[in-house]
Amino acid sequence: MSEIIQDLSLEDVIGDRFGRYSKYIIQERALPDVRDGLKPVQRRILYAMYSSGNTYDKGFRKSAKSVGDVIGQYHPHGDTSVYDAMVRLSQDWKLRHVLIEMQGNNGSIDNDPAAAMRYTEAKLSKISAELLRDINKDTVPFMPNYDDTTTEPMVLPARLPQLLINGSTGISSGYATDIPPHNLAEVIQATLKYIDNPDITVNQLMKYVKGPDFPTGGIIQGVNGIKKAYETGKGKIIVRSxxxxxxxxxxxxxxxxxxxxxxxxxxxxxxxxxxxxxxxxxxxxxxxxxxxxxxxxxxxxxxxxxxxxxxxxxxxxxxxxLQVAYNFNMVAISDGRPKLMGIREIIDSYLNHQIDVVTRRTRHELDQAESRMHIVEGLMKALSVLDEVIHIIRNSKNKQDAKVNLVDEFDLTDAQAEAIVTLQLYRLTNTDIVQLREEHDELKALIDKLRNILDNHDALLNVIKEELSDIRKRFKQDRLSTIEAEIEEIKIDKEVMVPSENVIVSMTNHGYIKRTSLRSYNASGVEEVGVKSGDALFRHAEVNTLDTVLIFTNKGRYLFIPVHKLAEVKWKELGQHVSQIVSIDEDEYVIDMQFERQFETDAYYILATRNGMIKKSNVSMFKTSRFNKPLIAMKLKQGDELLNVMRIDSSQLITVLTNKGMSLTYMSDELSDTGLRAAGVKSINLKDGDHVVMTQLVEEGQTILMATQRGALKRISFKVLQVAKRAQRGITLLKELKKAPHRIVAAEVVTPEHTQYTLYSKDQQETGEINSIHLSEQYTNGSFVVDINEFGEVEQLTVK
CATH class of the missing domain: 3.30.1360.40 (Gyrase A; domain 2)
Structure with a gap:
């Protein structure tokens, strides 16, 4: 052999070969033909079983034989791929109307594999007969098989719109298809309406084809998605169990x-x-x-x-x-190339195929009828001169001589002469002429009918309509899938995702937060809380895992943290800093912690600042779905910071204390409801150089404990407070000293449950009994409880 070497670039070779491969798998493997709705392997399986007589009206036959027939004659590929395709055609959870009936294990909805083909038996289903009907009447073009030993159909006659009825799915090179199954009766009804009115709109067609009808049933949501798919070939629906x-x-x-x-x-x-x-x-x-x-x-x-x-x-x-999205991608082979098609185009392509099939079948039947008519006329002519015909045949040398003599004597054609000389003697009876005349009349009527179908387009369409109506009557089934117009929005209740459990959530002054089980908390006791040196427990509460923690910072922001997202640690452990959960600024720190469950619309948060601003916002405004960054609770001016956060669900008294000992008390009703980004209104009219130390809710029976930087404590009763209007200067609670004046650095509203106070300086702390501080109604600076020379200036006060 002579050696031929071609010098080609790799890009050209790869591009050319992949282009050929892509064209092959698009046209000859993965995508269905719009006319019969079948891929080549499916078509070959059905035709091979039909050709071997493995039809619905006969017994089952081993699947291995059918697979062998397909591989040997039409589809030279692996037996597994052919058998898998054959099995799928028999699975009633994949196809709305199965095309193959199979005995034995043909898989399951659990994706179990079918039994090996040597164990299962199969035959064509009854509806497959409608796909193959009239295939021997020259209704479809045939082509040579892979080895030119026989021929195979390029498409099946498909007397029903199989592509829409059973749908299709496939992936090829650059193309994919997802066509859902539909209800046979609906699709045929829509086809009949399309025949009557080729200008019918998608909206009108959807009166008949409501939407997909899956073999597994289910609930289909989204009529708009169906309509879009039927118009463009692409659309999305939701399928729910x-x-x-x-x-x-x-x-x-x-x-x-x-x-x-x-x-x-x-x-x-x-x-x-x-x-x-x-x-x-x-x-x-x-x-x-x-x-x-x-x-x-x-x-x-x-x-x-x-x-x-x-x-x-x-x-x-x-x-x-339990609920999935189904995306229509109605791609099929039309005129030899892949095409994205809407429902009108699919029905139109199918109808054109049926017009072609019925036309070819009618021509075939007409040719046969005319041939038979010609023979019948010759036999009738021969019977009218029977004695002479017998005489000529007896005196002829052989069959060929007899045919020639008959043609010459009676002006017959060669075909008529052939029919006469092969006529059996028993048919030469007087009654036979009657049968021939009846057959002649029937043939004449049939020929007239067939010619009318070929000459009259409306008559041809009527034939298609009658046959489709008959199929609809015989094979129609009730719809399995229910269709709902709108896609229902899924609202997930947090209680479903999170086990309901009561836990302890605690926060320290330095911002360490943790979630602890009641068991761990009860075993250790509140005093054994895990904190860093110099830090202290700021607040702890028993809450539910379904609650949400709102952590407010000095910069007027809040962190939204669901309790169940907090890591559970033991009561003696430190926990994690809030900045590890939600990132905050270096100079930002926690000032309060609140808990919410329902975010009620009849409750409010009141936020007060160091520079005397205050605002009231509805609790419901604080609900969010964003957990990953701080959110604005109050807009602060330059140099201001948030001091206190209060929660109210009814009208309550608010009391304000300033550094220079001014006190103002007013009703919360004076604050109007504002949004989260509002800066608020003036709470108290501050003197120059003064600032707010405390803004808290107060009620009868409570007292206020104040600490000055010089280590003095003053405790006043509720009745000392004077209810006034917001934004006034208020009353003076501290006696002004010219030398080393007292300044309030911290204050707390004390309830009957509070028994101890703790004073903090930079390095030390001092705890005492609250009741040891007598109630004062006088214009004094209180009593010294620590010596600042030894203790240091007081910076903070807590009560518990």
Whole structure:
């Protein structure tokens, strides 16, 4: 052999070969033909089984034989790919109307593989006969098979719109297709309406084709998505499982799933739900059971008592394949190339195919009828001169001589002469002429009818309509999938995701926060809290894991942290700094911590600043879905900072104390409801060089404890306060000294539950009994409790 070496660049070779490969798999493997809705391997399987007589009206035959026929004659590929395609055509959870009936294990909705082809048996289904009907009447073009030993159809006659009825899915090079199954009766009805009115709109067609009809049922949401898909070929719908709520004998409820979305693996779905239960991602599920049997699909999800079943279902819709999105991508081979098509184009292509099929069939039948008519006329002519015909035949040398003599004598054609000389003697009876005349009349009527179909387009369309109507009558089934117009928004109740549990949440002065179990807290006691040296417990409270912590900072911002997102640590451990949960500035620190569950609209937060500004905002405004950064609670002016946060759900007294000993008390009603970004209004009219030390709620029976920088404490009763209007200067509580005046550095509203106070300097702290500080109604500076020469200037006061 002579050696031929071509010098080609790798880019050209790869590009050319991949281009050829892509064209092949697009046209000859992965995408269905719009006319019969079949991929080449599916078409070859059906035709091979039809050719070998493996039809619905006969017995089952080993699948291996059918696969062998397909591989040997039409599809020279691996037997696994052919058998897999054959199995899929028999799975009633994949196809709305199966094209192959199979005996034996043909897989399951759990994605179990089918038994090997040597074990299963198969035959064509009854509806497949409609795809292959009239294929021997020259209705479709044939082409040579791969080795030129026989021919195979390029497309099947497909007397029903198979592409829409059973849908298709496939991936090729650069193209993919996802066409959902539809209801046979609806699709045929829409086709009939299209025949009557080719200008029918998609909206009008949707009166008949409501939407997809999946073999697994389910609930389809989103009519707009269906309409868009039918117009453009692309669209999105939501497919949701059918879920019912049943009550068990023990009073518990269970969610019962009887229909799942199309092409969802049931066993994987059950496994995923059980994993969510085991990992405690969803609270309230006791057990998940797959109770599917021969009567139908059934998944039972048993719930705890008093759990909201709708909330659990919504969570599962959101986080499992109990609900999925289905994206239409209606790509099919049209005129030899892939095309994205809407429903009108698909029906139009199918109708054009049927016009071609019926035209070719009619021509074929007309040719046969005219040939038979010609023979019948010759036989009738021969019977009229029977004696002479017999005489000529007896005197002829052989058959060929007899044919020539008959043609010459009676002006017959060669075909007529052939029919006469091969006529059997028993048919030469007087009654035979009557039968021939009846057959002649029938043939004449048939020929007239067939010619009318070919000459009259409306008559041809009527034939298509009659045959489609007959198929619709014989194969129609009730719709399995329910269609809902709107896509339902899934609202997930936090109570479903988080186990409800009471815990202790604590915060230290330096901003360390932790969540502790009641068991750990009770075992250690409040005094054994884990804190750093120089730090102290600022606040702790028993809350629920379903609550939310709102942490306010000096910069007028707040951190939104769900309690369940806090790491659970022991009471003796330190916890984590809030900056590790939500990033805050270096000079920003925590000033208060509040807890919310429902974020009620009839409650308010009052925020007060060092420079005498105050505002009231509805609690509901603080609800957010953003946890990762601080949010604005109050807009602060330059040099100002947030001091106090109060929560009220009714009108209450607010008392304000300043550094220079001024006091103002007024009702919270004087504050109007404002947004989070508002700067607020003036709370108290400050003197030059003065600033607010405390703004808190106060009520009768409470007292106010004040600490000065010189180590003095003064405690006043509620009746000393004078209720006035907001933004006034207020009354003086401290006696002004010319030399080393007292200045209030900290103050707290004291309730009857408070028994101890603690004073803090830079390096030391001093604890004492609150009741040891006598109530003062005089214009004094209080009593010294520490010596600042030894203790240092007082900076902070706490009560507990």
């Amino acid at each position: 059918k879920v019912d709520v049943e009550t068990l004998r023990n009073g518990r409820k269970e969610l019962v799933v009887t229909e799942v979305p199309y092409e969802v693996n049931k066993s994987s779905l059950v496994k995923k739900i059980d994993e969510l239960r085991a990992d405690k991602k969803v609270d309230g599920i006791v057990e998940v059971r797959d109770e599917t049997d021969r009567t139908g699909l059934r998944i039972a999800i048993e719930l705890k008592k008093d759990v909201n079943s709708e909330s659990v279902a919504n969570y599962l819709y959101k986080n499992t394949d």
